[in-house]
Amino acid sequence: MYRVTVRGHMMVAHSLADPFFGPAQALHGATYVVEATFSRRELDDHACVVDIGAAGEALRAILGELTYRNLDDHPDLAGRLTTTEVLARHVADRLAAEPLAAGLDALDVVLREHPDAWAGYRLELS
Amino acid sequence: MYRVTVRGHMMVAHSLADPFFGPAQALHGATYVVEATFSRRELDDHACVVDIGAAGEALRAILGELTYRNLDDHPDLAGRLTTTEVLARHVADRLAAEPLAAGLDALDVVLREHPDAWAGYRLELS
Amino acid sequence: MYRVTVRGHMMVAHSLADPFFGPAQALHGATYVVEATFSRRELDDHACVVDIGAAGEALRAILGELTYRNLDDHPDLAGRLTTTEVLARHVADRLAAEPLAAGLDALDVVLREHPDAWAGYRLELS
Amino acid sequence: MYRVTVRGHMMVAHSLADPFFGPAQALHGATYVVEATFSRRELDDHACVVDIGAAGEALRAILGELTYRNLDDHPDLAGRLTTTEVLARHVADRLAAEPLAAGLDALDVVLREHPDAWAGYRLELS
Amino acid sequence: MYRVTVRGHMMVAHSLADPFFGPAQALHGATYVVEATFSRRELDDHACVVDIGAAGEALRAILGELTYRNLDDHPDLAGRLTTTEVLARHVADRLAAEPLAAGLDALDVVLREHPDAWAGYRLELS
Amino acid sequence: MYRVTVRGHMMVAHSLADPFFGPAQALHGATYVVEATFSRRELDDHACVVDIGAAGEALRAILGELTYRNLDDHPDLAGRLTTTEVLARHVADRLAAEPLAAGLDALDVVLREHPDAWAGYRLELS
Numbered sequence: 001m002y003r004v005t006v007r008g009h010m011m012v013a014h015s016l017a018d019p020f021f022g023p024a025q026a027l028h029g030a031t032y033v034v035e036a037t038f039s040r041r042e043l044d045d046h047a048c049v050v051d052i053g054a055a056g057e058a059l060r061a062i063l064g065e066l067t068y069r070n071l072d073d074h075p076d077l078a079g080r081l082t083t084t085e086v087l088a089r090h091v092a093d094r095l096a097a098e099p100l101a102a103g104l105d106a107l108d109v110v111l112r113e114h115p116d117a118w119a120g121y122r123l124e125l126s
Numbered sequence: 127m128y129r130v131t132v133r134g135h136m137m138v139a140h141s142l143a144d145p146f147f148g149p150a151q152a153l154h155g156a157t158y159v160v161e162a163t164f165s166r167r168e169l170d171d172h173a174c175v176v177d178i179g180a181a182g183e184a185l186r187a188i189l190g191e192l193t194y195r196n197l198d199d200h201p202d203l204a205g206r207l208t209t210t211e212v213l214a215r216h217v218a219d220r221l222a223a224e225p226l227a228a229g230l231d232a233l234d235v236v237l238r239e240h241p242d243a244w245a246g247y248r249l250e251l252s
Numbered sequence: 253m254y255r256v257t258v259r260g261h262m263m264v265a266h267s268l269a270d271p272f273f274g275p276a277q278a279l280h281g282a283t284y285v286v287e288a289t290f291s292r293r294e295l296d297d298h299a300c301v302v303d304i305g306a307a308g309e310a311l312r313a314i315l316g317e318l319t320y321r322n323l324d325d326h327p328d329l330a331g332r333l334t335t336t337e338v339l340a341r342h343v344a345d346r347l348a349a350e351p352l353a354a355g356l357d358a359l360d361v362v363l364r365e366h367p368d369a370w371a372g373y374r375l376e377l378s
Numbered sequence: 379m380y381r382v383t384v385r386g387h388m389m390v391a392h393s394l395a396d397p398f399f400g401p402a403q404a405l406h407g408a409t410y411v412v413e414a415t416f417s418r419r420e421l422d423d424h425a426c427v428v429d430i431g432a433a434g435e436a437l438r439a440i441l442g443e444l445t446y447r448n449l450d451d452h453p454d455l456a457g458r459l460t461t462t463e464v465l466a467r468h469v470a471d472r473l474a475a476e477p478l479a480a481g482l483d484a485l486d487v488v489l490r491e492h493p494d495a496w497a498g499y500r501l502e503l504s
Numbered sequence: 505m506y507r508v509t510v511r512g513h514m515m516v517a518h519s520l521a522d523p524f525f526g527p528a529q530a531l532h533g534a535t536y537v538v539e540a541t542f543s544r545r546e547l548d549d550h551a552c553v554v555d556i557g558a559a560g561e562a563l564r565a566i567l568g569e570l571t572y573r574n575l576d577d578h579p580d581l582a583g584r585l586t587t588t589e590v591l592a593r594h595v596a597d598r599l600a601a602e603p604l605a606a607g608l609d610a611l612d613v614v615l616r617e618h619p620d621a622w623a624g625y626r627l628e629l630s
Numbered sequence: 631m632y633r634v635t636v637r638g639h640m641m642v643a644h645s646l647a648d649p650f651f652g653p654a655q656a657l658h659g660a661t662y663v664v665e666a667t668f669s670r671r672e673l674d675d676h677a678c679v680v681d682i683g684a685a686g687e688a689l690r691a692i693l694g695e696l697t698y699r700n701l702d703d704h705p706d707l708a709g710r711l712t713t714t715e716v717l718a719r720h721v722a723d724r725l726a727a728e729p730l731a732a733g734l735d736a737l738d739v740v741l742r743e744h745p746d747a748w749a750g751y752r753l754e755l756s
Contacts, residue, residue, distance in 0.1 A: 002498070003499075007495070009366045011282050012281050028322070033366065052462075052495055068275040070265070115133065122129075133745075137659060139643035139657050154697070207424065210382070215380070240641065241619060241637075243382070254749070255751075256748075256749045259746040272550045272555070273550070300650075300715060369508070370508075373505070389618065446528055447530065448531045491515070492515065493537055524678075587677045589679055621636055626633075
């Protein structure tokens, strides 16, 4: 199995409105460094998993809709608990809907929120 | 599949008493940077894999029993070959026995011993 | 010249209310990974620049007053442009007022805001 | 499942002779930081996945045949599209032919080409 | 003293035509991860050292003239020993000629060539 | 001012025999990742600060005398408080005595002991 990873980041505000989250119930923020991994059993005609330039642009376009925003007011996310896990899935689902996801066996997204914590979501596509 | 990773570290002395290990037979030491990954097919009611705060505390409590120690004298490890692989399993087994491991599909522990070497153990739980 | 660095982080929301900042005028957020470096010409009686445990605690206490907050509402920062440079100085000035800064020759604080950008402030103390 | 990773690097020139690759059709170069992961269900008699010293030497010997070279002129690679994916497989196949690969369940090789892009190949061996 | 750092990278081929460089006399390549640090005693009217967006664009424009190239054929560098030190100075001198360098006290450029080696050049401007 | 940095590491046991150090009074260990920076106002005839290969070998030779050892028993260090600051100076002083230090303006050594703490020593040579 081959795979390619591209990386980007976003800088967002949000709050987690459930007493479970303690101090993170307050409005705060995060830099999420986002790694998207595309997996495919065989390479395409250009000896690639995906066009790595297009993959980076697709990731950055998705992150561009979220960055410099308060996620509490974002139409796709308002009213939801925007945990790192949920955001990882949001990015993975968005990437899976892109034309470049055709033929992939899996898509995996990791969001690093600080040096000692990160979360991810893996979508099996085949 | 969702996953969450928390990170900690420990600073230990040990020796590897087998000629196979060459200079590492002598008493020496290491900083192990430890990453514990918790995987779960579906999120819980708080949109989480685990309570990330509790996960970090559980990891640090386990590492706290090992750090600032000579593992050659540690009751759980004396007389054993404390390779990085063995230590990764030790930490994974200890985490798997914690209440927060209930409902997980896998637990994975990596120990980074220097910039060019690390080892891990993956425990399938479902 | 000797030096010791300790690291922590904070997760904050803020906005930069000046058209100069383009999209960063909107409420957004950041994880700031903070490195505080303490410099001293000669070591103390314990062969240290500072008590590294106390230095880490002092840094984390200062960051603890900022993390999980919207800096736009923070009493020390409301109405100010909280650029990374300004925040680096804020942390450095706070550390310089701590008893552990006695005898230091310099204090230097770096805030890393994303993988491709960071800022710092250096305070000469002697 | 246990695993051990060793890391090395190589510094090569190459070109990607297909219009698909845009500016990378021109002769350029890369530092590839290479991580090779060896996986095994059970540990050997020395409580190891592999002899980590031998694994590092094997990886560095394979990279030593590629580094400080123009891959366009390399006997194993001339006339091929040396994408990161192809190079990852080349290294993995070479490692799999080494005596130390006996008994492994998987071999995984990652090549990091710059901070925001990397690729890998995983070889299932059992 | 305040400072701001922006980061970029370039992927180049080159050779070092002097027997002193051993195997690096052959045509090979490197990914250089480039960090440019801008220092200034006082902040500007926007509480900044420089416009960080403009600084990143200036750095990437300079690197864009070098990346995906064989430096042996580059008009500015052909016939020179393009050691990492020389390349760091080239980038620093180019940044110092940009309008955004007005009022700076220092410019510092680091080029990371592999995980265990990097080089830099510091230009005092005041 | 130009500079070149090379990196290595060592894995040692030691204890800090003073109540000031709390739990670190016990025998424990560390991986120290060591960065040695060589600074020089002008480049030599090969457009270098130092022969980077020789610099890396000199650093690794010095670290090779310390690694896989208990520093409490090391002839140069027994009876001393081997804080990270002291070890940084030890490595810097040893490098300064090497022939390759001739003509340098400064030597700077950093020892990283875990992700959240490091220390260094800077030796002005001119």
